[in-house]
Amino acid sequence: MTTSNQTSTKPSTSDQRYPTHQLPQLGISQCLLGEQVRYDGGHKRDRFLTDLLSRFVEWIPVCPEAEAGLGVPREAMRLVSTNGFPHLITIKSKVDHTSLITRFSQKKIRQLKKIQLDGYILKRNSPSCGFQHVRVYTPQGMPSTPGVGLFADILQKTLPLLPIEDEGRLQDLSIRENFIERIFCTHRWNQLQRKRLMRGHIVQFHTQHKYLLLAHSRSHYQQLGQLVASANQYTPHQLADIYGPIFAEALKVKATVRKQVNVLQHLLGHLKKLLCKVERDELQESIWDYHRAITPLTVPLTLISHYVRVFDIEYLSDQVYLNPHPKELMLRNHV
Numbered sequence: 001m002t003t004s005n006q007t008s009t010k011p012s013t014s015d016q017r018y019p020t021h022q023l024p025q026l027g028i029s030q031c032l033l034g035e036q037v038r039y040d041g042g043h044k045r046d047r048f049l050t051d052l053l054s055r056f057v058e059w060i061p062v063c064p065e066a067e068a069g070l071g072v073p074r075e076a077m078r079l080v081s082t083n084g085f086p087h088l089i090t091i092k093s094k095v096d097h098t099s100l101i102t103r104f105s106q107k108k109i110r111q112l113k114k115i116q117l118d119g120y121i122l123k124r125n126s127p128s129c130g131f132q133h134v135r136v137y138t139p140q141g142m143p144s145t146p147g148v149g150l151f152a153d154i155l156q157k158t159l160p161l162l163p164i165e166d167e168g169r170l171q172d173l174s175i176r177e178n179f180i181e182r183i184f185c186t187h188r189w190n191q192l193q194r195k196r197l198m199r200g201h202i203v204q205f206h207t208q209h210k211y212l213l214l215a216h217s218r219s220h221y222q223q224l225g226q227l228v229a230s231a232n233q234y235t236p237h238q239l240a241d242i243y244g245p246i247f248a249e250a251l252k253v254k255a256t257v258r259k260q261v262n263v264l265q266h267l268l269g270h271l272k273k274l275l276c277k278v279e280r281d282e283l284q285e286s287i288w289d290y291h292r293a294i295t296p297l298t299v300p301l302t303l304i305s306h307y308v309r310v311f312d313i314e315y316l317s318d319q320v321y322l323n324p325h326p327k328e329l330m331l332r333n334h335v
């Protein structure tokens with residue numbers, strides 16, 4: 001099932017980087033959208049997702065328990081470790097739904113794989129949807145080693161490079177920023193695959209993502225640079241098959257303040273000869289203020305973007321790093 005939020009406001013058509021017919025497609029635990037699919041007939045609406053992110057993505061909602069046939073309402077369940085494996089067992093009547101949810105999940109995730117999702121947001125702590133640190137119990141009802149929900153486990157194993165987070169972790173602004181950046185990067189890469197692929201497209205894609213890659217992982221950045229430099233040795237599809245997984249792995253590495261400062265210094269280097277001393281000092285100071293957590297990343301980036309526009313520096317204006325996701329999400333506004 002594919003739905004989009006009919007009541008939300010999509011980006012204006014003047015925002016050419018995010019046209020409404022090309023939004024990232026995100027799988028999501030259905031209860032997070034405010035739909036009453038939980039065991040008790042309730043929901044777990046998350047306002048950031050429904051009120052803000054909804055404007056920039058297309059949701060693919062899934063409720064494994066309801067869609068597998070358990071209905072709403074249903075008896076509450078939890079993970080019980082039996083012979084070293086987690087089983088999904090109803091709390092009062094002790095019915096084991098492991099096979100039902102596993103079969104449903106395998107089938108559903110095979111379908112999702114064909115859609116080429118750009119990311120997935122799961123409900124934390126759910127015995128079906130939780131993707132880490134989910135409570136697991138012994139058969140006697142004592143807490144055991146935490147585990148992973150059944151649906152989430154199959155999802156991660158089937159699509160290991162897919163950006164996945166839960167709504168709880170997305171409350172952390174640095175995790176949120178990293179995740180949203182990954183889904184938009186994955187979306188751009190998946191869009192490229194849908195075209196008639198040529199080597200030049202991949203080289204251009206790499207060129208535009210250079211500074212963004214550098215902010216995540218220098219080693220992946222260098223590895224991809226070497227790959228693209230020898231692009232002629234591969235067919236376009238061979239090149240994409242090697243480039244895509246390394247690109248996805250690079251984005252899994254978190255962009256730290258230290259790495260962002262390194263990229264900002266590179267960008268300053270491009271501008272140095274064009275700026276007067278006062279402008280250079282002001283930009284340098286804004287970078288140090290960001291480094292010392294006095295101002296958010298958006299401050300030096302706004303200055304740099306301004307000079308890139310003023311001096312019409314094409315190489316930098318094409319850098320995704322300067323505009324990796326919709327500014328309305330305000331992801332670079334925190335210290």
Ligand code: SF4
Binds near residue numbers: 062065129
């Ligand atoms: S956590 Fe998952 S299984 Fe539970 S109600 Fe939400 S979508 Fe359904």
